[in-house]
Amino acid sequence: MLSNIQIAELLALQAECESGFLSRAFRRAARSAFLWPVEAAELVAQNRSLTELRAIGPFIEKQIRRWFDKPPRSFISLAEARQLLAMKPEWAKNLRGDLQMHTRWSDGSGTVAEMADAAIERSYEYIAITDHSKGLKIAGGIDERALKKQGAEIAKLNTALRKSRGILVVLHSIEMNLNRCGEGDMSPESLSALDIVLASFHSSLRIVEDQTDRYLAALRNQHIQILGHPRGRIYNFRIGLSTDWPRVFAEATQLDKALEVDCYPDRQDLNLALLKIARKHGTRISLGTDAHHPWQLEFIELGLAAILRAKLPAERIVNFMPKKELKSWIQTVRTRSVARK
Incomplete structure (x- = not known):
């Protein structure tokens, strides 16, 4: 499962791929992830909404859930x-x-x-x-x-x-x-x-x-x-x-x-x-x-x-x-x- 730190990095990387409002939203979420009081993985396991976490709206929640379903790999062997x-x-x-x-x-x-x-x-x-x-x-x-x-x-x-x-x-x-x-x-x-x-x-x-x-x-x-x-x-x-x-x-x-x-x-x-x-x-x-x-x-x-x-x-x-x-x-x-x- 992904940790909050890993999610923070993924959010920051996604921000680089976006522009305008979306880029700012992903970057804001990336910074916030360091201060989430609970692991996002716990919310997923409990079938709770990730919008409970700071700076996470429905759109970014969908992206994070996709990462949980299929963790992205930035490097290959x-x-x-x-x-x-x-x-x-x-x-x-x-x-x-x-x-x-x-x-x-x-x-x-x-x-x-x-x-x-x-x-x-x-x-x-x-x-x-x-x-x-x-x-x-x-x-x-x-x-x-x-x-x-x-x-x-x-x-x-x-x-x-x-x-x-x-x-x-x-x-x-x-x-x-x-x-x-x-x-x-x-x-x-x-x-x-x-x-x-x-x-x-x-x-x-x-x-x-x-x-x-x-x-x-x-x-x-x-x-x-x-x-x-x-x-x-x-x-x-x-x-x-x-x-x-x-x-x-x-x-x-x-x-x-x-x-x-x-x-x-x-x-x-x-x-x-x-x-x-x-x-x-x-x-x-x-x-x-x-x-x-x-x-x-x-x-x-x-x-x-x-x-x-x-x-x-x-x-x-x-x-x-x-x-x-x-x-x-x-x-x-x-x-x-x-x-x-």
Whole structure:
């Protein structure tokens, strides 16, 4: 049975998926749950109304009772993911690549070549090397000079891959650090030289106030194509940021930019509830393992299972694009961003 603390967290999460009055109502109920004098589970067992509890009306009572009937799961295990994917094996066959991973250039433990070898074993068409940018010093973030050197290494590797008649292309990218204003920490010149740009929030992630303006500013940043681990949650560590998610997804769709499912096990961000909102708004979704070692490329299965469970259409998954289509989308987004400026 769910405890009041668990219900409080579920109410807070639901508030993030709603807007306007409903969002405020769920948030008010979440705060109140900490002070309920009796466990909601006891009222359910006694067939009493949950409206006896502070801040609970008939609408929210129905939602809580649904949670009691079928407790939601915000995270899934690799075993669960594989069971789900086994039921629809053709789904995983759509996958062409992985769009977030780290190497020894920042805080990863594998080289670029080792990550490429692991991708070849998975028959990928492409991977994006997204080492951290200079603003995230704790993760060994690289500056423009190091980024240029890394680019030369990747270009050399791609030449070798072509000579070996392999299908893999290593995309030179970065996980650019974003501040609270949605601004990045790398020069426009260095970003324009990259194949694709992923950007993420890494600070001020425990703020309880609405962060919608922060998200909209990030999406409107002309240098970004993918917003990484958008909510900023980590299992058993932090719940992540609050925002008007329908508005954020609508903006991303309008700009034709993608939000990421970070497939790292303790992130799984975006989660199922938010992916359903993304589906409603027709938003593009990108998958990235956030791998820091070659073996961690298997985390992609967590993301594949999540988007399958959310019933997202295959045509809205960035990683399902062939190489040529992916590059065309990136160029289109960049051209539109410049035109808007």
